[in-house]
Amino acid sequence: MDFPLFHLDFMGNRMLVAVIAILHVLINHALAVGFAPLVTLLEFRGYLKSKTKPEEGKVWDETARKLMFFAFVITTTVGALTGVGIWFAASLANPASLGSLIRVFYFAWFTEWIVFVLEVIFIMVYFLTWKKSNESPKNKRRHILFGVWLSIFSWLTMAIIVGILGFMMDPGSWVEKNSLVTGFLNPLYLPQLVFRTPVAMMMAGTVALMFVAYVMKKQNQWKTGILKYISFWILLWMPVAASGAFLYYWHIPRAMIGNLPVALGTQQFQDWYGSLITVMIVVIAIGFTVGILGTFSPRRLPKHLLIIPVIASFLFLGTFERIREFIRKPYVIGNYMYANGILVEEYPLYKETGLLPHTPYASMSTITESNKLAAGEAVFTLACTRCHTTHGISSVVRKFERMYGTENPLNEEAMKVYMQNMHNVRHYMPPFPGNDTELNALAAYLAEQQKRPKTLEGPQIKGVDVKEIKY
Amino acid sequence: MMLTVLNQIPVPKDIPLPMPLPEWLLVIILVFSFLLHILFINIMIGGGVLTFWYELKGKKNKDYDNLAREIAATITVNKSLAVVLGVAPLLSINVLYTLYFYSSNALTGNIWISIVPWVAVSFLLFYLHKYSWDRLADNKPVHLGILGIAVFSFLLIPFIFLTNINLMLFPERWGEIQGFFDALTLPNVFPRYFHFITASMAVTGLFLAFWFGRKGFKTKGKFESLSKNEIKKQMLNLALVATGLQFIFGPLLFLTLPAKGITWGLFWVILAGATLAGIVLYQLWKMINAQSNIPGKRFYLVLGLFTFLVAFMGTGRHMYRESALSTHKKMMAERTAAHWDAVRQAHENLLLPQVESEAGSYTPGQNIFQTNCVICHAPATRLIGPSMAEAVPVYENNADALKQWIKEPGRKRMDYPPMAGFPHFTEKQLTDVANYVLQTEWN
Numbered sequence: 001m002d003f004p005l006f007h008l009d010f011m012g013n014r015m016l017v018a019v020i021a022i023l024h025v026l027i028n029h030a031l032a033v034g035f036a037p038l039v040t041l042l043e044f045r046g047y048l049k050s051k052t053k054p055e056e057g058k059v060w061d062e063t064a065r066k067l068m069f070f071a072f073v074i075t076t077t078v079g080a081l082t083g084v085g086i087w088f089a090a091s092l093a094n095p096a097s098l099g100s101l102i103r104v105f106y107f108a109w110f111t112e113w114i115v116f117v118l119e120v121i122f123i124m125v126y127f128l129t130w131k132k133s134n135e136s137p138k139n140k141r142r143h144i145l146f147g148v149w150l151s152i153f154s155w156l157t158m159a160i161i162v163g164i165l166g167f168m169m170d171p172g173s174w175v176e177k178n179s180l181v182t183g184f185l186n187p188l189y190l191p192q193l194v195f196r197t198p199v200a201m202m203m204a205g206t207v208a209l210m211f212v213a214y215v216m217k218k219q220n221q222w223k224t225g226i227l228k229y230i231s232f233w234i235l236l237w238m239p240v241a242a243s244g245a246f247l248y249y250w251h252i253p254r255a256m257i258g259n260l261p262v263a264l265g266t267q268q269f270q271d272w273y274g275s276l277i278t279v280m281i282v283v284i285a286i287g288f289t290v291g292i293l294g295t296f297s298p299r300r301l302p303k304h305l306l307i308i309p310v311i312a313s314f315l316f317l318g319t320f321e322r323i324r325e326f327i328r329k330p331y332v333i334g335n336y337m338y339a340n341g342i343l344v345e346e347y348p349l350y351k352e353t354g355l356l357p358h359t360p361y362a363s364m365s366t367i368t369e370s371n372k373l374a375a376g377e378a379v380f381t382l383a384c385t386r387c388h389t390t391h392g393i394s395s396v397v398r399k400f401e402r403m404y405g406t407e408n409p410l411n412e413e414a415m416k417v418y419m420q421n422m423h424n425v426r427h428y429m430p431p432f433p434g435n436d437t438e439l440n441a442l443a444a445y446l447a448e449q450q451k452r453p454k455t456l457e458g459p460q461i462k463g464v465d466v467k468e469i470k471y
Numbered sequence: 472m473m474l475t476v477l478n479q480i481p482v483p484k485d486i487p488l489p490m491p492l493p494e495w496l497l498v499i500i501l502v503f504s505f506l507l508h509i510l511f512i513n514i515m516i517g518g519g520v521l522t523f524w525y526e527l528k529g530k531k532n533k534d535y536d537n538l539a540r541e542i543a544a545t546i547t548v549n550k551s552l553a554v555v556l557g558v559a560p561l562l563s564i565n566v567l568y569t570l571y572f573y574s575s576n577a578l579t580g581n582i583w584i585s586i587v588p589w590v591a592v593s594f595l596l597f598y599l600h601k602y603s604w605d606r607l608a609d610n611k612p613v614h615l616g617i618l619g620i621a622v623f624s625f626l627l628i629p630f631i632f633l634t635n636i637n638l639m640l641f642p643e644r645w646g647e648i649q650g651f652f653d654a655l656t657l658p659n660v661f662p663r664y665f666h667f668i669t670a671s672m673a674v675t676g677l678f679l680a681f682w683f684g685r686k687g688f689k690t691k692g693k694f695e696s697l698s699k700n701e702i703k704k705q706m707l708n709l710a711l712v713a714t715g716l717q718f719i720f721g722p723l724l725f726l727t728l729p730a731k732g733i734t735w736g737l738f739w740v741i742l743a744g745a746t747l748a749g750i751v752l753y754q755l756w757k758m759i760n761a762q763s764n765i766p767g768k769r770f771y772l773v774l775g776l777f778t779f780l781v782a783f784m785g786t787g788r789h790m791y792r793e794s795a796l797s798t799h800k801k802m803m804a805e806r807t808a809a810h811w812d813a814v815r816q817a818h819e820n821l822l823l824p825q826v827e828s829e830a831g832s833y834t835p836g837q838n839i840f841q842t843n844c845v846i847c848h849a850p851a852t853r854l855i856g857p858s859m860a861e862a863v864p865v866y867e868n869n870a871d872a873l874k875q876w877i878k879e880p881g882r883k884r885m886d887y888p889p890m891a892g893f894p895h896f897t898e899k900q901l902t903d904v905a906n907y908v909l910q911t912e913w914n
Contacts, residue, residue, distance in 0.1 A: 001483070001484075002483030002570060003483065003573050003577055004574055004577040004578055006576070006577040006580040016584070020587065073595070073598050076550075077594040078591045078595075080554050080555065081554070081587050081588075081590050081591040082587065084557065084561070084587070085584070085587035087565075088583065088584055088587060089587075091565070091572075091573050091576055092576060092577060092580050092583070092584060095577065098565070099486050099565065100486055100488055102562065102565045102566055102569075103486065103488040103566060104488065104491075106566060107491060109562055110562065113555075113558045113559055113562065116558065117555050117556070120552070120555045124548055124551060128547070345818075346814055348814070348817040348820070348821050349813055349814045349817035351817075352817050353817075358810070359483075360483055361483075403855050404854065404855070418846045421842050421843070421845065421846050424842050425846055458577075458580065459578055459580070460578060460579060460580030460581045460582075460650055460651070461649070461650055462649060463578070463646070463648055463650070463653075464481075464578070464645060464646060465646070466480070466481045466645060467481075468479075468480070468482075469482055469806065471805065471806045471809035
C-alpha cells in the first residue's frame, strides 16, 4: 500500500528471498557454526601429536589450516553477503513487514550484530595468524584458544537468530506481550537449538570429509588417520543429531496446535510432516553409514560418493526449514500483519472503501469501465503479488486453470466467489482485502491475463504511477 | 503552480509502530556507525586501486610489486570489517527512513539486489588475486586482469548505493523514475560519486602512511631500493592531492544539491568542514616537507582534524537529508493520523446494526455454505466440485451421511480432485449446513 512494490514476474519475490536465505543458512551452519569447533579440534590434535611425532602433527595442522582457509574464503564472501542480502531481498519482497519487524526487533538485531562483529574479528584473527602461530608452542596454544572463542561466538550468533526467528513465527505472543523474551520462551526454541547444533556439526563433518578426501594426496601416510578422525566426529554427533531431530519432530505439531485451524492447512502440513520422518531416517542412516565406515575402515571411503552425505545433511536442514512456511502464513507477523503487507486492523476500512483510494501508487481511486483492467492490475499488485506472479513461478493464472480446467476460459464469476472466500479454505492465503468493485476488476484482469498473457513489470522497470491522496 | 507540483508527491502512511529508541539517539547511532562503516569502505576501495597501480608499476620495478602485495594484504581485513560494520547503519536507516529507503530500493530493485552477488564475486576475485600471486608471477596480465575486474567492480558498486540514497531524498521525483539508470541521472549523483571516490583516496593515503610508517613495519628484506620514507611520502602526497581535489568536488556537490534542503545551518556546517580541510591540507604539506615521524605529533594532529572534518561532513549530510524530507515527513504524519481515524471509524461502522444488507438475511447454514462451499460448488454447473444439483440427491433424507461426508469426504468421482474435509466444524455447524443443503432447491 505504502511502497512501490518490487515485483519479479517470472521468479517471484519469495523465491528470491528463499534462494538467498537458504544459501546463507547452509553456509552459516556448515562452514561457521560446525567448522569452527571441528577445525579447532583438528588443530588441537595436531598440537598434541607434534609433541611426540612432529611430522604427523605438522600434517594435521596444515590440513586444519586448509580447511579453515576454505571456510574463511566462503564465509567472508558469499556467507557475509547473503547475510546482508536477506535484508535487501526482504525489504524488496515485503517492505511493510520488514519495516515493522525492524522496529520491534531493533535491539535483538543490534545485539546480534555485535556478536557478529566479534565473530568476524575472531575468524580473521584465527585464520590470518595461523602461520605465525606455528612459531612457538606458546603461540599455538593461544591460537587454539582463539579457535575456541570463534566456536563460541559462531554458535552464539546462531542461537540468537534462532530466537528471533522463533519469536517471529509465534503468532499471538507478539501482539499480546510484545517482548523479546517470549521469543526465547517459544516452545520451539530449545528443540530447534538442540536440533540445529548437532546438525551443523554433522554438516561440517561431511564437508570436511569430502574436502580432505580430495585435497590430501593419496600417498600421504597420515591421510587415513585424519579421515578416520573426521568420520568419528560425524559418528559422535549422529546420535545427538538424531535425537535432536526427533525431539524437534515431536514438538512441532504440539507447538502448532491452534495455528492450523483449517483442514487444508492441516492436510498440507500432514503431507510434509509425513515425509519428514522418511527424510530423517534416510539421512540418519547415511550419516551412520559414513561415520561407521570412515571410523573403522577409512581407506574404503569412496571418494567420489562423499558428496552424498553432504547433500543429504543439507537436505536434512532444508526440509526442516520449511516449517516456517506453515506457521507463518497467512501472516508475516502473527495476527498483526498479513503476508500481503496489510494490517489485520486495516481490513474493515479497505473492505468498506476499497484499497485503491488509500495507495499513492495507483493512478486511479475509483473504477470505471475504461480503467477496469488497469485497476485490476493495481489490485493484483497490492493483494496478490507478494506471493504470486502472473505467468511465472506460482502463477495465479495457472492456479485458477488447475482448479477450473482449461476447456473454457476462466469464469469471472467463479473466480470472484473463490477470491471472496479463499482464506476459509486455503488457510495460507489472507482474505481478499478490497471491496466488491475491486474484486470485479481483479477478476476481469485475471481473465484478460489468461486470454492475452502480458508480463507484469515491477516498478524497478516500469516505474510507479503516483497520485495525490486527500486526507 | 504550487498545486501542480504537489500533485506528484506520493504521500504514503508511516508504519504505525513506535521507534525502538528516541529519534535523536537513533540519529547518533546512524551517523556514527555509518562513518565507521564508510571509513573501511574507503580504505578498501582506495587499497584496491593502489594495489592495481603499484602492481602495474611493479612490472618494471619489483619493489612496487612487493608494495602492492603488502597493500593487498590489508584489503582482506578491511573489506570484512566494511561489510560487517555496514549492518548497524543499515538497521538504523531502515528504522529512521523506512518509507524513503525502501521506496528507493524498490524503484531501483534489480540493480540494488545485484549488489549481493556482485560484491560476493568481487571479494572472491580479491582472494583469487591475493592467493595466486606467486603462481601467476609469470603471467602478470592474467593476474592484473583478475584484480582489474575486482577493482572496477569496487569503483562501480558505490554508484548503486549513492543513487539509492540520493533518490530517497526526492519523493517528488519517484513518479518519473523508470529503473536504476533514470535514478542515476538525477542531478546530484555524479558529484556525490566523485566526492566519495576522492575521499576514499585521501583516507587511504593517510591510512597507508600510518600503516607503512609504523614501527612494526620492516622494510628490510622486502624492498631493494624503496625506503620507508619514500613510501610514506607517496602516501601523504596522495592524501594531499585528493584532499586538494575536494575543493573542486566539494563545491560542485554543494552547488548541485537541489535547493529544497539547503539551509543556513547546513551552509555553516559545511563551511566549517571545508575550513578544517584547508588546515589539513596545510599540515599535510608541512608533514611531507618536514618528513615528520608517522605516527608522530603532527600525524595525530592531522588525524584529529580529519576526524572532525569527517564528523562535520557527516552531520551536514544528515542535516540536508532531514531538511529535504521535513515537509514530506510532516505530510506523511498528517496522512497517517487521518488514516487511523478512518480505520477507527470503519471499525465503528462494523458495529452498527446492518441495514438491509444481504449478509444480514442469511441463515447460519447459508452463511457457512457461502463462506466454505461456494468456492467449489455452484448450484447447477461444475466448478472444482460437482454441482449441488448433482451432488445432493444422494443424501435425500440422510442428513447424517451428508454430515459425515462434509467432515471426512471420501472419494467418488475420479475425474474430480478430492474434496477437502471440514473436521474442525462443530456438530451444530455440520447440522446447520447439512440442513441448508438439503432444504434448498438447487436447479
